[in-house]
Amino acid sequence: MHLVLAAQPADAAVTGPDPGSGSGPVCAVRVLDERARQGPTPAEVVTRDGLATLVHEAESSTSPPRWTWDDTNRWYPALLTAGERVERCRDLRLAHRILRVSSLAATSDLATSSPSGWDALEHSPVGGAAVVGVLRAPQEESLFDLAAAPRAERERAREKGVPPSGAGADAGLDPVAELAVQEAAVTGSTAPGRLRLLLAAESAGALAAAEMHHAGLPWRTDVHDAVLTETLGPRPAPGRRPERLEALAVRIRAALDAPDSLNPDSHPDLLRAMEYAGVGARSLRKWELERIDHPVVEPLLEYKSLYRLYTANGWSWLDQWVRDGRFRTDYVVGGVVTGRWSASGGGALQLPRGVRRAVQADPGWVLVVADAAQLxxxxxxxxxxxxxxxxxxxxxxxxxxxxxxxxxxxxxxxxxxxxxxxxxxxxxxxxxxxxxxxxxxxxxxxxxxxxxxxxxxxxxxxxxxxxxxxxxxxxxxxxxxxxxxxxxxxxxxxxxxxxxxxxxxxxxxxxxxxTAAEWALCWIAAIRRRLWRLPTAAQPNHGPAPFADRAHLVFFVHDEVVVHAPAALAEDVAREVREAAEEAGRLLFGDFPVSFPLTVATVDSYADAK
The missing domain is CATH 1.10.150 (DNA polymerase; domain 1)
Structure with a gap:
């Protein structure tokens, strides 16, 4: 069964049952098998809370549907907040970006048509308010079974007068029509099976990204503060440097015979002072400084390293990004042109090793860390x-x-x-x-x-x-x-x-x-499916439902995942993660004999994984 969610216009008349006080209507429309040549059935009106109930009932059935919506981040976070998990989806925005430029579907109507509002859709930050919308439903399951618009496209859309939008709701887009166009593009492509797998994997990645934001990465603020204090000195007053940085700044000025007003944080001022002192550095790059024999090099390199920690993951970062013992970042699926993920805040994909000491499992739980070797x-x-x-x-x-x-x-x-x-x-x-x-x-x-x-x-x-x-x-x-x-x-x-x-x-x-990013997407999709089938924990963690009593993904970076798991299930989780890697390899390359071994560690702290 295939269900499509679409935002209802704000001025649309509600013709179904009373949606309830203050909840906002969400309309449901059944989309029949196109071969039946019948139009959609009348809309079923449900409340916003009713949508969560509908999702719960559908996901509890023997044949859960594939939910389809304009943007996962616009719909799924509210469902997760209500405690509901979705098994499968089609993210039309992400799929459109792929099909728009894929050489496998280059002759399709989707690829050759003029830019539309779908080209202008951009990543919606996760955690926004729930979207009021239209629920549309199923097509033949056979269409979906499994065995970026690029920036240039968005620019062309803008040139055509199509404004950028955060969701199809705002742009007045029809997801049912878009789904039909996408299916035609896939069916008529030169490799339908591969494209179907890519669209399904990309959409599964969107679900996983939203779930990781919702669950959060376990984070001990006291340990993080201790790391900073140990490395930089006590937390400074606003506008002041930490003690270690200030001491290094004094040494830098002394080595350059510079006045007390020299600010090492100002690259132009520092380079001028180095030029006056005859250091001979044309830049502050580490590799260039390391080749220079001058007393300023040693304190300057240490200053740069500590300053990076202070600005990227210091106390201000801790205040901004960690809440209720969890670090939550906004993953951007396909944020890199190759299909790799990026993150829109918090520097999640570049956590320094020292700071990883703060990533600690909840009592009775462990972190299962796995990375693919030579992916x-x-x-x-x-x-x-x-x-x-x-x-x-x-x-x-x-x-x-x-x-x-x-x-x-x-x-x-x-x-x-x-x-x-x-x-x-x-x-x-x-x-x-x-x-x-x-x-x-x-x-x-x-x-x-x-x-x-x-x-x-x-x-x-x-x-x-x-x-x-x-x-x-x-x-x-x-x-x-x-x-x-x-x-x-x-x-x-x-x-x-x-x-x-x-x-x-x-x-x-x-x-x-x-292609490595595609393997990783298939790996993530297999992991999240396999983890959900494991037993629940007797001792819940400190995170929110629906993952408080289940092993779940909490972190991903390119070829590495971190799973927060009940200690009693650690071996089961490690096995499922390894088998998921084998499954990803088979999905991409069939029976070709290429292996994807993993390094797997079960630890209390992320810093102990390597």
Whole structure:
């Protein structure tokens, strides 16, 4: 069964039962199988609370529906607050972004039509007020079973006069019509199965992201404060530096023979003082400072490190981002053009190791931390169907396996060479070992080389499931055309070649990083489904329903997950996480023999996981 939620216009007449005082109407419309050639049935009106009840009843049935809505963040948080979890959904905004530019559906009406309000939809921050809307329902389940509009699209939409919007409710969009257009695009694509899997995985990721925000990452504010005090000194008064930073600032001024007014936080002022002192630094980059022999270098490097902690994860961060013993960030699914996630606040994807000491499980619970080993090289082996490279990773450590093939002499050379192949490194050790890797693994190395050449020509590349890279843009076009004219400047050809190579490095990595992001989405989807089927805990945690008595995801970054789990279920959770990784590999690459081993640790504190 497939149910579609759509926002009801504020001035729409309510023709069904009384929605209840102050609750706001939500209308339900059944969408029949299009092959029956019948229109939607009359709307069923339910209250906002009634929607939660309807979701509870539907999710408790033997065949839970697939909920479809304009934006997961506009609907799901309110349901979670009501204690209701959704098993499956279709996020039309995320799906539209993918289908709009996917080369697999390039001839579809969705891809070739003029920009619409769906192109202008942007990520809605999680945690907003519940949306009053229309509930529309089912199409054939067979349509949905499983075995970014990019920024340029949004800009084109704006050029056409389509304003940006946070949700279909505001833009007056019809999700039923959009669902039909999306299904036509998938059905008529060159790889319907892959696209269906991608849309389902992306939508499952949206559910998981909202759930992780709702549940929150367990966070001990007292431990965080102790870490800061130990590292920086006591919390300073407003407008003052912590003691350690102030002491380092004094040493920096003394080393430069600078006045007390020199502010080390001001890069222009600091660089001028360093120039007057004859330090010879053109920037404050760490690698450049480390090459300089001057008394200011040591305190300056330490100052920069501590200042980063103070500004990124200091007391102000703690006050802003941690509530009720939980850190909650707003994950942006597909926030990176390759499909990787980003976060719109709190720096969740870059938590320093020292600060991770504050991430501690609740009493009677543990953190199960798992990360995929050498994910991108393994994905590359699967993408290229390179059996020799896949076999090198069968023993657990792919880099050691590459050494065992005789392709390179050391594990470090294997690692540097593979990173160079995927990211375009052609100098140093990487440049030296790449020819040997190409001879040992011609299919894998050939795939990334082909992707690079496509990018150098200004073409687009596509991930395994169907996410397609954007065009290089106006600056790239100008660089290439600028080298063609008779009166082109002498350095125009060099600029054209440089920009072409740079975009080639992007497309080279896009196919690998993007497909790795697809694997991670499938992994997350499998984990959240498997965790929900585990027994409930006798001792609830301190978080909210519906996860207070269940193992649940609390953190995700690229190839690593953290699960908050009852201590008695730790082994079960670890097993499910590992089996979910195997499931993700099968979903993407079928029976091709590429493995995705995990490093799994059960700890009380996140800092102890590695």
């Amino acid at each position: 991108e090289p393994r994905v590359l082996a699967g993408l290229a169907a390179d059996e020799t490279m896949a076999a090198a990773g069968a023993g657990g450590d792919m880099y050691a396996g590459i050494v065992a093939t005789g392709a390179v002499e050391t594990r470090e050379h294997a690692k540097v060479g593979m990173l160079g192949a995927m990211y375009g490194g052609t100098t140093g050790v990487s440049g030296q070992v790449l020819p040997r890797l190409s001879r040992a693994f011609p299919r894998a190395m050939g795939l990334v080389e082909d992707a690079a050449r496509t990018g150098e020509r200004g073409g687009s590349v596509t991930t395994w499931l169907g996410r397609t890279s954007p065009p290089p843009g106006q600056a790239w076009d100008a660089a290439q055309s600028g080298a063609l004219g008779d009166g082109a400047p002498a350095d125009a050809a060099s600029l054209a070649r440089s920009s072409a190579r740079a975009w080639g490095r992007f497309t080279r990595n896009f196919v690998v990083q993007g």
